[in-house]
Amino acid sequence: MEKVSGIGGVFFRAKDPAVLTRWYEDVLGVDIRRGIWNSEAGPTVFTPFDEDTDYFDRREQQWMINFRVADLDGMIRQLRAQGVDVITKAEWDSQAGRFARIHDPEGNPIELWQPAMRTP
Numbered sequence: 001m002e003k004v005s006g007i008g009g010v011f012f013r014a015k016d017p018a019v020l021t022r023w024y025e026d027v028l029g030v031d032i033r034r035g036i037w038n039s040e041a042g043p044t045v046f047t048p049f050d051e052d053t054d055y056f057d058r059r060e061q062q063w064m065i066n067f068r069v070a071d072l073d074g075m076i077r078q079l080r081a082q083g084v085d086v087i088t089k090a091e092w093d094s095q096a097g098r099f100a101r102i103h104d105p106e107g108n109p110i111e112l113w114q115p116a117m118r119t120p
Contacts, residue, residue: 007044010065015106023105027082028067042068043115045096057101057109064109072098072114 014020024030030037045066049055056064069075076086084102092099097116103109 012063012108020104020106027079027084028110030067040068045113057103058107061109064111066111066113069112069114072100072112075112076100 021032024032056062076088079086079102087101088099092101095116096113098114100112101109102112
């Protein structure tokens with residue numbers, strides 16, 4: 001059986017795509033100006049949520065992107081130094097790792113995830 005091998009793209013509407021593209025590059029380091037971002041290999045969680053979840057912040061929000069980070073504390077310091085509001089909640093942290101939440105300039109929620117270190 002053939003199967004997919006990973007996420008091939010993330011597509012969403014924006015009021016001002018050029019401004020949002022610059023924000024994702026300047027604030028999160030996602031180099032998307034050339035149209036292709038080569039992400040590092042690692043775990044990807046693919047999970048549908050119940051339609052009445054509050055996890056995405058806004059009821060009308062149909063998706064939320066989650067970016068893996070190696071050092072969540074370092075990323076939080078960097079984001080706050082740039083004036084980005086970072087939300088953390090102890091209850092978000094789990095055996096899967098640690099989490100934080102930010103929003104892009106158009107209000108889209110972005111989850112940051114530092115996966116838990118697993119020992120074989």
